[in-house]
Amino acid sequence: MQTSTRTALADPRDRIVLFRREFTVSVVPESAPARVWVDGRYVLNVNGVEVARGPVRNEPRSARYDFVDIGPFLRAGVNTLAIVARHFGQSTSWWVPVPPTYSLGAGSLVFECLVGDEWIVSDASWRSSNGEAWTPVPVPGDVACLPLESFDARAHCRGWTEAGFDDSAWRSAFEITPLHTGADGRRSPPSSPFGALRPPVRVAYPTGSTHVADEIDSITVAGSPDQEDPVRQVLLDQESIPDPTGSVVLRRFDLGRIAAGSVTLEVAGADPGTRVDVAASEHVDAHGRLVTLGQHAGFRYVCRGDDDVFTTFDTIGTRFLNVAVRGADASVSNAQIRLSVTDRHRPRPAGASFECSDDSLNTIHAIGLRTVDLCALDAYVDCPTREQRAWTGDSVVHQMVDFVSNPDWSMPVWHPQLATHVRPDGMLAMAAASDFAADDQMYLPDWSLHWIRSVHNIHLYTGDRELVAELSPIAERALRWFESFLGPDDLLHDVTGWALSDWASVYMNGCSSLTNALWARGLRDFAEMSSWLGNDASARWARARHDAVRAAFEVFWDEGRGVYIDHIVDGEKRREAAQHPGAMAIVAGLVPDDRMARVIEGITDRRRLIRHSYVMDRLTVDGDGQGFVYLMNGFPADPPWDVENQMVEAEPFFQYVVHEAMVAAGRADLVVESCRLWQVFVDAGETTWPECWVGGTRCHGWSSTPTADLVRHVLGITPAAPGYGSVRVAPSLGDLQWARATVPTPHGWITVEAHADGRVLVDSPVPVVGA
Incomplete structure (x- = not known):
């Protein structure tokens, strides 16, 4: 893809170019390792067979190449490499352009492959042609920012991916010389604006069914x-x-x-x-x-x-x-x-399993697996349908599902790294490597705090000190971003940005109990990781901040009703009290021990709980879809439910926090029944989990909490030491007669089978500790 040799913005058009290279092989090698990267996306064919698509989404200044072994596709004689390369021109849900230099930033291709003793690289020996069959179609923008295609087969070159195609009318590929301040004339990476192309996230993205x-x-x-x-x-x-x-x-x-x-x-x-x-x-x-x-x-x-x-x-x-x-x-x-x-999903090799005496829960577990599979493309995405964006906070549920049910941990380890697109003020972008990150028109403060929990999960499950140490300063900057909103009462007030929670109608304006509790959990997780890394100064800071929030958080407690209220506005304690603040307060360590039982009983009392979302309840086939006006104008001052006696229930995403609260309060036995709440979707005929109890997309990975929690909380299989140095097994079966699971660890498989009569069978390569 030829680019300008003068300072200019990248051509914003959607552009496709075809590249081909023929070469002769006398002896077919067993392996022919290749590395490929495109400023955009590509499809690689070898002798007419598609062998790779990519690269994985990423911020362009930290791009990662793909690795593929083309050896199995070679044959004796003439072979053909053929690449369709696409530069989208403008940001999409999963790609952003880089500010161009004099010669790079408007589309480029890098390829190198060792075939026997011969290196085949992207140079002028390749032939190239514009993809005349494709006509650019403007990206729709807004929520949907997925590129469209318009293809006229009459203008396409037949047989161009095969040997013997006449490419004499094509031009030689243009070798780009990086031109920028400090350039040295080399025509290979690293070079500005992309820097060094980094190793791949995984070896391959196999096709599926x-x-x-x-x-x-x-x-x-x-x-x-x-x-x-x-x-x-x-x-x-x-x-x-x-x-x-x-x-x-x-x-x-x-x-x-x-x-x-x-x-x-x-x-x-x-x-x-x-x-x-x-x-x-x-x-x-x-x-x-x-x-x-x-x-x-x-x-x-x-x-x-x-x-x-x-x-x-x-x-x-x-x-x-x-x-x-x-x-x-x-x-x-x-x-x-x-x-x-x-x-086109990330792989999930066989081996992990869950089964119990309740077939309905087995179905719920399986649907959650399939939902996360569909939402695990080249990154964890909110949904594979509407957006395909890699949201920074959503992914904590996808990650937990994969840690307990997928022996391939590449994506649960990779996604928190992908999400480290940091604004100058320390806040993380709400959706990584996307138009939302590039435009930076909105940000989600609580998503950075859910991201910290995903880093904490890496700490617990992998024990990777080097990676946690790399991510820790980013977590600290995100936590310190909130300090500017601290009042003299040691609580956060009037935090700017989009307060999403989980689409439930939780009131978060003013001094929000949920925002303060989320921050406190982040401080607690960060303090634990910092102590583990030997970063005592940061650990002391985080603990001091957490202690201050813990003392100040009492202002949200309503002794008469036994609830934590949603918020305080201009000094007035408002009466709204959702399920979320109480659950997060327990998980964050803000609830006094002698109050714990009362709080958990209050937030799990189904006579009190109601489901309500100002935004998503109207985003249905029969709805008016106008709920998004509340994102701009805020919620009504007077809610339409009985705030004295009713409590807004968490949507499926935030139920992971509710379940963690149950465990922390010593009521893990409640998790089984809570997981049965998803039966309403099964009864409606859903085969993947919708975004919310009512409204939204029909396939949302963040709704797959039961698939993780039936293993983590019902069978109670969790790391007792970072990296599964030991494993904790603490079954809490509720009304189940039995349950068993096999989970992956860095040391091999752990299998647990628990029965209602108290028998627990464990097969583990690491030491086992009880509750």
């Missing part, structure tokens, strides 16, 4: 005016009037459940020029029309008339796919269409 969509129905409509955006085209067409003589055929497809990966379209019997627009959504209304609820994903394909097969460049997560077909009458009505999705 392929899911074929069933065609539900087909209807001919009058059609709407032509649109540049293929998703908008379908959405308008589906509102068009049915007309047997119309020029557009609408076809509806259903995968049966949500899948996330590369979407493949196969078309047969279509005339050249037939246009196929595809739009995806996890929601449809009663008439089968897509209801986007913020999702904007899909693509356009123009048929060549034969061998019409197209696979999307980027991952799409969806259940439903609606298709609008335009062209000659016969082509429109007779075209055969097949749609499928091939998984």
Whole structure:
């Protein structure tokens, strides 16, 4: 991708370039290690076979290359490397451009591979051509910021990934000489603005299962005016009037459940020029029309008339796919269409397991596994459908699920590192390596505090001192960011930024009990890690701050009702009291021992609990979707529930804190029944966990708390020393007759089987301690 040789902003257009290189192999090696990186994303083919996609998302100044062994794909004789490289031009949900230098920052490719004794590198021996088949489509922006594709197969080069293709009309690839202040003329990394390309997060991202969509129905409509955006085209067409003589055929497809990966379209019997627009959504209304609820994903394909097969460049997560077909009458009505999705998730090798005497809990556990799988792409994402952003705080639940159920710990260790995009003031970006991080228009203070808990999890599960030491200063800066909001009463007041909690209607303006308790938990976790690292000064500071909050936190206690109130505004103790402050106060060590039983009884009294979200309760297929006005204007001064006797329950995400509170209060026996709350989703037919009790997306990793907690709290399997130097086994089965699990550790598998009669069987490679 040639770039300018003068100071200029990177070309903001979405651009695709094809690169190919032929070479001869006399003796096929067993292994041919290759490293590849693109300023954007790529697809690598060897002899016509796709072997890699990437690279993983990251902040561009700390980019990581991919490693792939192409040896198994080589053959004796002429071989062909073929790379489709895409530079998106503007920020997306999972990619941001870097401020360019004189010659880098508008698209570049780095490749090197050792084949036998020969190095094949990205140089002028490669041939390149613009991807003429792709037409840029503006990124929709806002919540949905997923790139779209518009591909005309008639303009695409047949056979370009195979040996023997005539590329004489192509140009030699342009070797970029890094030009910047301090450059030395070398044409290889490291160079500004990217610095050194770092080692990969993992060796490979394997493809998974392929899911074929069933065609539900087909209807001919009058059609709407032509649109540049293929998703908008379908959405308008589906509102068009049915007309047997119309020029557009609408076809509806259903995968049966949500899948996330590369979407493949196969078309047969279509005339050249037939246009196929595809739009995806996890929601449809009663008439089968897509209801986007913020999702904007899909693509356009123009048929060549034969061998019409197209696979999307980027991952799409969806259940439903609606298709609008335009062209000659016969082509429109007779075209055969097949749609499928091939998984693109991080690996989860076999070995870990959970099973208990309650089949409903086994189902709940399994659905949580699948939900996290779908939300573990090249990073932990909030959802694979609407956004695909790597949120800084959401991922603490994904991480806990993987630590207890996935022997591949690369992602639970990697994601907290990815999220270390620090603002100059020390606050973390709310969504890493994304348009939100680049724009920095909003920030989520409490997400930095959930991120600290994910660092603490790395400390406990891996015992990796070097990594924890690297992340610790970032955690300290984030904690110290809050100090400017401290009042003379040693509490945080009027903390700026977006106070999300978990979408539940928790009042957090003024002096917030939840914000103070979250900060106190962060201080406590940080103090523990600092002492472990030998950083005594930071540990003393954190403990002193925690002690001060603990003493001051009493102001939130309502002795008459036995609750911690949500907030204090202008000196007035407001009456709202959600489940969240009491739960977090217990976990943060702010509740006196003699009060613990009363607090846990109060926040788990289901006669008191109600579910309410000003924002998400209205984000449903039948809702008006206007709840987001509360993000800008705040909550009403007078809540619509009985604040004296009712308590807003935590949404699925924050239930991980509620469960930790149960354990800390000595009531781990309550976790089993709490995990059964997810049965409401099962009864509704969900096969992945929705974002909230009501409203939101239908596949949200942060809702998978039971999958982690049935192992961590019901069987009670947790590290008793960092890195599983020893393991704590403290079963609390509730009403279960038995439960068993096998969990991964750095030392091998630990298997625990517990029975209601008190028998506990443990097979462990490390010392075992009890509760």
